[in-house]
Amino acid sequence: QEAGAAARGTPVPVSFRGAAGVEIPAGAQAYSDPLSFQVPADTNLLVSFHLPGTVPAAPVHRLAQQRSYVSGPGDHTADGSAVPYGTVLTSWPLLTGVDVGGGPGSVVLLGDSITDGDKSTMDANRRWPNVLATRLLNQHVVPRYGVLNQGISGNRVVSDRYPGDGVSTDTAGVSAFYRFDRDVLAQTSARTVVVFEGVNDVRWGTTAEQVIAGLRAIADRGHARGLRMLAATILPCEGEVRCTAAADAERVRVNEWIRSGPAFDGVLDFDAVVRDPARPSRMLPAYDSGDHLHPGDAGLAALAESVDLRGLLR
Structure with missing residues (x-):
């Protein structure tokens, strides 16, 4: 070619x-x-x-x-x-990626379809990683890190969607744990990692204990390479067909563990940003894209705007 x-x-x-x-x-x-x-x-x-x-x-x-x-x-x-x-x-x-040199380093966002930008406006660059990148570009308080969007729609923390048969019709990839070397450690000048996954795991029956074990293992891999490891809490999704009360209970347990801070260097509490205070198991309607699982443009912007940029510093 x-x-x-x-x-x-x-x-x-x-x-x-x-x-x-x-x-x-x-x-x-x-x-x-x-x-x-x-x-x-x-x-x-x-x-x-x-x-x-x-x-x-x-x-x-x-x-x-x-x-x-x-x-x-x-x-x-x-x-x-x-x-x-x-x-x-x-x-x-x-094309897998473009390596642009000359900057102070990068923040790698390891995520699923919410990070991938599902339900954001086509051709408008309104994914939350884009909004975060613009925030970093327009300030002088912290280094103007590049932002690497490593979101894959449908991806999970601890189980693979790719069956390993060479040619797959399922594009959700291997688990976040198994793609960590390729999508994070292999990235040039990575300084900080945000892990924002888990909703696909709990929606499909993975227990909180399994998700927590996977997140802890990911944090350990990053720390072993000197990376600052941050975790984002899982968003509420009541109203989506697989977001049952049982799935939400597992989600809440994972989030409680993330907030307790035993494995990661910091927490982005995205759940608290978008949840409906009157019904914490669902998103605020103003942030909901309409499918109850993915935030729309306003919700994605709210996630990015909630990030304390100083917390990205290694």
Whole structure:
């Protein structure tokens, strides 16, 4: 495949060990050569691929909340016009991440669909990680850390959704514990980690004790590498079909453990931010996207605005 990247509308060719393209074996990954252009803070980056042959299966991040486009036949990676791109995608295929250097470090947000931005406005960058990144950018009290969104819709703390068969129709991935090395420890200049998972576990019958054991193991892995480890409490979700009273009881027990602070360096009490004081097992209607599980734009912004930026410091 060949690739090109563009910021501010100027195409920049991407090379791989000096070559214009690269062949990636199944299950492997490839890193491009460094690019020389400056990436403005809080900007959108367009990355285009040309696939000369048939690709029967490709890695994909299902929930992008951002539109991408597929062209007709031919190599259009350097095109400045949108005319060849007639098909819309709402997932991100092939590209795993972009490593931008030169900053003071990064905060890694390890989460599920709420961190992934499910139910936020399409193409508007209103996920809570985006709002947090903007807050960091617009202040001078703490270092302007980058924010790495490692949310995967459907992900769980202690059980895998990916069956390990090579090609999966379930894009929720392996557990947060098993993806921690790849999605956190392998990230350049990571300083602080926020673990915001657990609602999918308790909704599908995992006990509080199992979730707590998984969170404790994740905290230990991060501490062993010198990372500051923070945990966010699980949001209420009464009204969603799997958020039963029994599931909520397990959620409350996990949150009580998180607030007690035995394993993590700090707590983001997101439950307290969005819950309805009159009925703590559900979200405030003003923050509810309508499915009772995911906050809408206002709720996601409230999560990000509640973060004490000083608490992110390692």
